[in-house]
Amino acid sequence: MNDLWTTFSAAIGQLLSGDPELWGIVGVSFSVSVSALLIALLPALTTGFMLAYFRFPGRWAAISVLNSLLAVPTVVVGLVLYMLLSRAGPLGDLNLLFTRPAMIIGQILLCFPLLVAMSLSAFQAADHRVLETAKTLGANPWQAFVTLLFEVRFALLAAVVAAFGRIIAEVGSAMMVGGNILHHTRNITTAIALETGKGEFVQGVALGIVLLVLALVLNVSLGWMQSYSRVLRHGA
Amino acid sequence: MNYLPLLLIRFVLATVMIIVLALVSGRALADSIRLATTTSTYNSGLLDYLLSHYAKVSDTGVQVIAVGTGKALKMGENGDVDLVMTHAPNAEARFLDQGFGIEAQGVMFNDFVIVGPEDDSAKVSAADTVTDGLLLIAASNKRFISRGDDSGTHKKELQLWQHLGTLPTFKGYLESGRGMGHSLQMASEMGAYTMTDRGTWLALQDKLALRLVLESDPRLINSYQVILVNPTRHPHVNIDSARKFAQWLVSSEGQEVIGNFRINGEVLFVPAAKPPAR
Numbered sequence: 158m159n160d161l162w163t164t165f166s167a168a169i170g171q172l173l174s175g176d177p178e179l180w181g182i183v184g185v186s187f188s189v190s191v192s193a194l195l196i197a198l199l200p201a202l203t204t205g206f207m208l209a210y211f212r213f214p215g216r217w218a219a220i221s222v223l224n225s226l227l228a229v230p231t232v233v234v235g236l237v238l239y240m241l242l243s244r245a246g247p248l249g250d251l252n253l254l255f256t257r258p259a260m261i262i263g264q265i266l267l268c269f270p271l272l273v274a275m276s277l278s279a280f281q282a283a284d285h286r287v288l289e290t291a292k293t294l295g296a297n298p299w300q301a302f303v304t305l306l307f308e309v310r311f312a313l314l315a316a317v318v319a320a321f322g323r324i325i326a327e328v329g330s331a332m333m334v335g336g337n338i339l340h341h342t343r344n345i346t347t348a349i350a351l352e353t354g355k356g357e358f359v360q361g362v363a364l365g366i367v368l369l370v371l372a373l374v375l376n377v378s379l380g381w382m383q384s385y386s387r388v389l390r391h392g393a
Numbered sequence: 394m395n396y397l398p399l400l401l402i403r404f405v406l407a408t409v410m411i412i413v414l415a416l417v418s419g420r421a422l423a424d425s426i427r428l429a430t431t432t433s434t435y436n437s438g439l440l441d442y443l444l445s446h447y448a449k450v451s452d453t454g455v456q457v458i459a460v461g462t463g464k465a466l467k468m469g470e471n472g473d474v475d476l477v478m479t480h481a482p483n484a485e486a487r488f489l490d491q492g493f494g495i496e497a498q499g500v501m502f503n504d505f506v507i508v509g510p511e512d513d514s515a516k517v518s519a520a521d522t523v524t525d526g527l528l529l530i531a532a533s534n535k536r537f538i539s540r541g542d543d544s545g546t547h548k549k550e551l552q553l554w555q556h557l558g559t560l561p562t563f564k565g566y567l568e569s570g571r572g573m574g575h576s577l578q579m580a581s582e583m584g585a586y587t588m589t590d591r592g593t594w595l596a597l598q599d600k601l602a603l604r605l606v607l608e609s610d611p612r613l614i615n616s617y618q619v620i621l622v623n624p625t626r627h628p629h630v631n632i633d634s635a636r637k638f639a640q641w642l643v644s645s646e647g648q649e650v651i652g653n654f655r656i657n658g659e660v661l662f663v664p665a666a667k668p669p670a671r
Contacts, residue, residue, distance in 0.1 A: 243471050243473055244471050244472035244473050244627060244629070245470075245471040245472070245473075249471075249472075252629070254473050255427065255456070255458060255473065336456075336458040337458070337459070338427075338456040338457060338458060339456075339457070341456055351459075353574075353575070353578075354432070354436055354571070354572050354573075354574035354575045354578075355436050355438075355574050355596075355597070356574060356577075356578060356597050356600040356601070
């Protein structure tokens, strides 16, 4: 398997040489996925909070729909969005197809259900006394929400990491609504798909390494923060 | 815990800024056009080569979307791109007849070839014509990878089967549903035959365990046309810049660049501002 090793070391070399095209592709992935996550985060947390703390008709239906949305394939999201954003579709006048904002919208749709579902279970697992104490101390609903957010911050962080992992690694929606245009909408995953088609495995491997290192860093830092907070609490 | 609301405000501001940046960066180029073209021109490296030369004479950014011919024409029909460069004469004629495109011009041609496993177990290289070759593959029930994606190459291959009067229903006939590069690699991994344009074959052959088994049949000519998306139907298309690019492609300068594009010293595409007389 000499070939495998040659490819791998060439990929490391390409990463270290600071190849601008390669890092530009990484930049597209990050700007799209971070934007999608930031836009989706607050609405998703609010939705999760409301589903956890308010009883209203249709609540269970809403939760069931959300949980089913977790399983929606990325290509289906891409397909629906493509039809909506195409010039021939209802939102064609926005001129968004094959742009980064289109990719961002696709990824928002993909991470929103995940963020809601994971924050919902975080809020449900939280100690109800936190909220009651906050209310007794005269907190308005917004302050109570913020207090609770702080209380379950690590579970929420885990939700954010999971959501980021889902969208930065997805290829279906990005390929369809982004179009894989160099310097514009070519991100890590669509580039890997393209380079493999050209038989250029080196760049594909290099980009794959970026994704793996990213996953490792995110999860290690999450674990570190959690254990650090435990030490703090026990110390106090 | 007073700092949390502050954090939230900062977070919202940052979000807004990122959205604005994302929207702006998508339109950063002063002038740009979108070209839907085939995976054969892209995977061979021709498009990158052409665009690096076009960048010297024009400020227009050309954004390339590489898909099969069928999909490229569909994008033109919907007005999602400004121009297309494809290689399926019949489908292109329909596209023009229905008023989706205007000003079609022949740009270049090359030819299709049949490639297969090193041992050529179906003895295709002994065949005189491409139809005989395909019959040999079908008769010996060897594996044949079809693109199966409504691309120009796929349309051509189906025409050849049609010409034989049979549908490719033998068990070894597999549809990859992917681009030319992926399909060639599948054929290489599986020891299968496939039909490819010569450009992609020359660009990839060093990485494949395949060899050329059949070529030079007049039926295998593969010509590329550039077509502008009809601005009467889609007023938003960037017709002026698209026309300039198309005219550059067929100009003596653009044609020279196409003729100069070589891999391992071999010409991949023959410039043909007028389509070959066949």
